[in-house]
Amino acid sequence: MKKYEHLFFDLDHTLWDFDRNSKLTLQKLFGEYNLLDKGIPDFETFYAQYVIHNDRLWDKFRKGFIKRDELRWKRMWLALLDFKIMDTALAHEMGIAYLEILPTQTALVPHAKELLEHCKGRYAMHLITNGFETTQWLKMQYSGIAGYFTEIVTSEKSNSMKPHADIFMYALKASGALANHSLMIGDAIDIDILGGINAGFDTAYYNPHNAPHERKPTYEVRSLAELITIL
Ligand SMILES: [Mg+2]
Secondary structure (H helix, E strand, O other): OOOOOEEEEOOEOOOEOHHHHHHHHHHHHHHHOOOOOOOOOOHHHHHHHHHHHHHHHHHHHHOOOOOHHHHHHHHHHHHHHOOOOOOHHHHHHHHHHHHHHHHHOOOEOOOHHHHHHHHEOOEEEEEEEOOOHHHHHHHHHHOOOHHHOOEEEEHHHHOOOOOOHHHHHHHHHHHOOOHHHEEEEEOOHHHHHHHHHHOOOEEEEEOOOOOOOOOOOOEEEOOHHHHHHHO
Protein backbone atom coordinates (compact mmCIF):
# COMPACT_ATOMS: atom_id res chain seq x y z
CA MET A 1 0.00 0.00 0.00
CA LYS A 2 1.01 3.54 -0.70
CA LYS A 3 2.19 5.44 2.34
CA TYR A 4 -0.19 8.25 3.21
CA GLU A 5 0.53 11.15 5.50
CA HIS A 6 -2.87 12.80 5.55
CA LEU A 7 -6.34 11.34 5.76
CA PHE A 8 -9.30 13.50 4.80
CA PHE A 9 -12.68 12.28 6.01
CA ASP A 10 -16.19 13.21 5.07
CA LEU A 11 -18.44 13.61 8.15
CA ASP A 12 -22.13 12.87 7.44
CA HIS A 13 -22.87 9.20 6.75
CA THR A 14 -19.13 8.40 6.81
CA LEU A 15 -18.34 8.99 10.51
CA TRP A 16 -21.46 10.62 11.95
CA ASP A 17 -24.50 8.40 11.53
CA PHE A 18 -26.85 10.90 9.92
CA ASP A 19 -29.78 8.52 9.41
CA ARG A 20 -29.76 7.19 12.93
CA ASN A 21 -29.32 10.66 14.41
CA SER A 22 -32.14 12.00 12.27
CA LYS A 23 -34.44 9.22 13.44
CA LEU A 24 -33.51 9.83 17.08
CA THR A 25 -34.27 13.53 16.60
CA LEU A 26 -37.68 12.83 15.12
CA GLN A 27 -38.42 10.43 17.95
CA LYS A 28 -37.73 13.26 20.40
CA LEU A 29 -39.97 15.62 18.47
CA PHE A 30 -42.70 12.99 18.37
CA GLY A 31 -42.69 12.93 22.16
CA GLU A 32 -42.20 16.65 22.78
CA TYR A 33 -45.02 17.68 20.49
CA ASN A 34 -47.36 14.97 21.82
CA LEU A 35 -48.05 13.58 18.39
CA LEU A 36 -49.55 10.46 19.94
CA ASP A 37 -52.31 12.58 21.50
CA LYS A 38 -52.79 14.37 18.20
CA GLY A 39 -53.83 11.10 16.57
CA ILE A 40 -50.67 9.52 15.15
CA PRO A 41 -50.76 5.83 16.17
CA ASP A 42 -47.03 5.37 16.79
CA PHE A 43 -43.61 6.79 16.02
CA GLU A 44 -42.59 4.23 13.37
CA THR A 45 -45.70 4.99 11.29
CA PHE A 46 -44.96 8.71 11.47
CA TYR A 47 -41.29 8.17 10.66
CA ALA A 48 -42.12 6.09 7.56
CA GLN A 49 -44.24 8.96 6.18
CA TYR A 50 -41.58 11.52 7.06
CA VAL A 51 -38.94 9.57 5.13
CA ILE A 52 -41.15 9.42 2.02
CA HIS A 53 -41.80 13.18 2.05
CA ASN A 54 -38.25 14.09 2.96
CA ASP A 55 -36.85 12.04 0.05
CA ARG A 56 -39.30 13.58 -2.42
CA LEU A 57 -38.64 17.12 -1.23
CA TRP A 58 -34.86 16.59 -1.30
CA ASP A 59 -35.20 15.48 -4.90
CA LYS A 60 -37.10 18.69 -5.72
CA PHE A 61 -34.56 20.74 -3.77
CA ARG A 62 -31.63 19.23 -5.67
CA LYS A 63 -33.36 20.01 -8.96
CA GLY A 64 -33.85 23.59 -7.81
CA PHE A 65 -37.67 23.46 -7.67
CA ILE A 66 -37.91 24.40 -3.99
CA LYS A 67 -35.82 26.39 -1.54
CA ARG A 68 -34.13 25.05 1.59
CA ASP A 69 -36.65 26.76 3.90
CA GLU A 70 -39.56 25.11 2.18
CA LEU A 71 -37.90 21.71 2.45
CA ARG A 72 -37.42 22.18 6.19
CA TRP A 73 -41.03 22.79 7.18
CA LYS A 74 -42.87 21.00 4.37
CA ARG A 75 -41.42 17.59 5.20
CA MET A 76 -43.03 17.98 8.64
CA TRP A 77 -46.22 19.49 7.28
CA LEU A 78 -46.79 16.72 4.73
CA ALA A 79 -46.02 13.99 7.27
CA LEU A 80 -48.51 15.53 9.71
CA LEU A 81 -51.06 15.93 6.94
CA ASP A 82 -50.96 12.17 6.31
CA PHE A 83 -52.53 11.84 9.76
CA LYS A 84 -55.05 14.60 9.09
CA ILE A 85 -53.20 17.09 11.24
CA MET A 86 -53.47 20.43 9.45
CA ASP A 87 -51.21 22.65 11.43
CA THR A 88 -48.80 24.90 9.58
CA ALA A 89 -47.50 26.56 12.75
CA LEU A 90 -46.66 23.18 14.28
CA ALA A 91 -44.87 22.11 11.09
CA HIS A 92 -42.74 25.26 11.17
CA GLU A 93 -41.95 24.77 14.84
CA MET A 94 -40.99 21.14 14.32
CA GLY A 95 -38.87 22.09 11.31
CA ILE A 96 -36.85 24.51 13.44
CA ALA A 97 -36.61 22.18 16.46
CA TYR A 98 -35.36 19.37 14.21
CA LEU A 99 -32.41 21.48 13.07
CA GLU A 100 -31.60 22.43 16.67
CA ILE A 101 -31.70 18.91 18.06
CA LEU A 102 -30.11 17.01 15.17
CA PRO A 103 -26.48 18.17 15.61
CA THR A 104 -26.60 17.30 19.33
CA GLN A 105 -27.19 13.62 18.59
CA THR A 106 -24.22 11.35 19.10
CA ALA A 107 -24.58 8.18 17.02
CA LEU A 108 -21.51 7.30 14.98
CA VAL A 109 -21.24 4.94 12.01
CA PRO A 110 -20.21 1.42 13.12
CA HIS A 111 -16.42 1.19 13.72
CA ALA A 112 -15.90 4.96 13.19
CA LYS A 113 -14.39 5.43 16.63
CA GLU A 114 -12.13 2.37 16.26
CA LEU A 115 -10.93 3.60 12.91
CA LEU A 116 -10.11 7.08 14.22
CA GLU A 117 -8.38 5.59 17.25
CA HIS A 118 -6.37 3.26 14.99
CA CYS A 119 -5.26 6.12 12.72
CA LYS A 120 -4.45 8.51 15.56
CA GLY A 121 -0.72 9.14 15.67
CA ARG A 122 -0.21 7.32 12.37
CA TYR A 123 -1.64 10.04 10.14
CA ALA A 124 -2.68 13.65 10.30
CA MET A 125 -6.47 13.59 10.07
CA HIS A 126 -8.78 16.24 8.67
CA LEU A 127 -12.37 16.70 7.61
CA ILE A 128 -13.78 17.97 4.35
CA THR A 129 -17.50 18.46 4.74
CA ASN A 130 -20.26 20.12 2.74
CA GLY A 131 -21.95 21.89 5.58
CA PHE A 132 -22.12 24.83 7.91
CA GLU A 133 -19.41 25.56 10.48
CA THR A 134 -21.61 25.60 13.58
CA THR A 135 -23.68 22.54 12.69
CA GLN A 136 -20.68 20.38 11.83
CA TRP A 137 -18.78 21.50 14.94
CA LEU A 138 -21.72 20.64 17.18
CA LYS A 139 -21.96 17.17 15.66
CA MET A 140 -18.27 16.50 16.25
CA GLN A 141 -18.26 17.93 19.73
CA TYR A 142 -21.34 16.07 20.95
CA SER A 143 -20.23 12.78 19.43
CA GLY A 144 -16.75 13.19 20.89
CA ILE A 145 -14.66 13.08 17.71
CA ALA A 146 -13.61 16.74 17.30
CA GLY A 147 -10.23 16.10 18.95
CA TYR A 148 -9.06 13.72 16.23
CA PHE A 149 -8.89 16.35 13.51
CA THR A 150 -6.32 19.00 12.74
CA GLU A 151 -8.10 20.84 9.94
CA ILE A 152 -11.86 21.01 9.62
CA VAL A 153 -12.80 22.30 6.23
CA THR A 154 -16.46 23.12 5.67
CA SER A 155 -18.22 24.52 2.63
CA GLU A 156 -18.92 27.64 4.58
CA LYS A 157 -15.26 28.22 5.42
CA SER A 158 -13.83 27.32 2.01
CA ASN A 159 -16.63 28.91 0.02
CA SER A 160 -16.78 25.80 -2.13
CA MET A 161 -18.47 22.41 -2.14
CA LYS A 162 -17.38 18.88 -2.90
CA PRO A 163 -17.01 17.65 -5.64
CA HIS A 164 -15.56 21.02 -6.76
CA ALA A 165 -11.77 21.16 -6.72
CA ASP A 166 -11.62 24.44 -4.75
CA ILE A 167 -12.59 22.85 -1.43
CA PHE A 168 -9.94 20.13 -1.85
CA MET A 169 -7.30 22.71 -2.74
CA TYR A 170 -8.31 24.76 0.27
CA ALA A 171 -7.93 21.65 2.47
CA LEU A 172 -4.47 20.87 1.09
CA LYS A 173 -3.31 24.40 1.70
CA ALA A 174 -4.75 24.56 5.21
CA SER A 175 -3.18 21.24 6.22
CA GLY A 176 0.09 21.61 4.33
CA ALA A 177 -0.60 18.26 2.67
CA LEU A 178 0.24 17.11 -0.83
CA ALA A 179 -2.52 15.44 -2.82
CA ASN A 180 -0.32 12.45 -3.69
CA HIS A 181 0.25 11.70 0.01
CA SER A 182 -3.42 12.06 0.84
CA LEU A 183 -6.41 9.77 1.02
CA MET A 184 -10.01 11.01 0.82
CA ILE A 185 -12.50 8.79 2.65
CA GLY A 186 -16.22 9.20 2.06
CA ASP A 187 -19.61 7.62 1.38
CA ALA A 188 -20.74 9.69 -1.61
CA ILE A 189 -19.37 8.43 -4.89
CA ASP A 190 -20.14 11.55 -6.95
CA ILE A 191 -19.15 13.98 -4.20
CA ASP A 192 -16.31 12.65 -2.06
CA ILE A 193 -14.80 10.14 -4.45
CA LEU A 194 -15.19 11.96 -7.75
CA GLY A 195 -14.03 15.20 -6.11
CA GLY A 196 -11.07 13.46 -4.51
CA ILE A 197 -10.01 11.77 -7.75
CA ASN A 198 -10.23 15.03 -9.69
CA ALA A 199 -8.14 16.80 -7.06
CA GLY A 200 -5.42 14.13 -7.34
CA PHE A 201 -6.11 12.25 -4.09
CA ASP A 202 -6.26 8.53 -3.63
CA THR A 203 -9.76 7.66 -2.47
CA ALA A 204 -11.52 5.17 -0.20
CA TYR A 205 -15.20 4.68 -0.94
CA TYR A 206 -17.28 3.61 2.05
CA ASN A 207 -20.15 1.79 0.35
CA PRO A 208 -22.10 -0.04 3.08
CA HIS A 209 -25.06 -0.93 0.82
CA ASN A 210 -22.89 -2.07 -2.06
CA ALA A 211 -24.38 0.52 -4.39
CA PRO A 212 -23.40 -0.03 -8.03
CA HIS A 213 -21.22 2.64 -9.67
CA GLU A 214 -18.70 3.16 -12.44
CA ARG A 215 -16.05 5.24 -10.72
CA LYS A 216 -12.63 3.93 -9.83
CA PRO A 217 -11.83 4.59 -6.18
CA THR A 218 -8.45 3.37 -4.93
CA TYR A 219 -10.23 1.33 -2.24
CA GLU A 220 -13.82 0.33 -1.68
CA VAL A 221 -15.08 -1.02 1.64
CA ARG A 222 -18.45 -2.09 3.02
CA SER A 223 -17.41 -1.50 6.60
CA LEU A 224 -15.09 1.03 8.22
CA ALA A 225 -13.49 -1.96 9.97
CA GLU A 226 -11.98 -2.94 6.61
CA LEU A 227 -10.16 0.38 6.50
CA ILE A 228 -8.44 -0.51 9.76
CA THR A 229 -6.80 -3.43 7.97
CA ILE A 230 -5.81 -1.22 5.03
CA LEU A 231 -4.45 1.78 6.93
MG1 LIG B 1 -21.35 11.90 3.42
